[in-house]
Amino acid sequence: LSPARASQRSLPPFGPRRRPRLAPPCHHRPSDA
Secondary structure (H helix, E strand, O other): OOHHHHHHHHOOOOOOOOHHHHOOOOOOOOOOO
């Protein structure tokens, strides 16, 4: 397995790829508007 694939498997289920779907971006807060 390549090092790139190994690091992706090491990341938790809430990685940067799934995080934006579970929680909205911090810079997109209605309070800041």
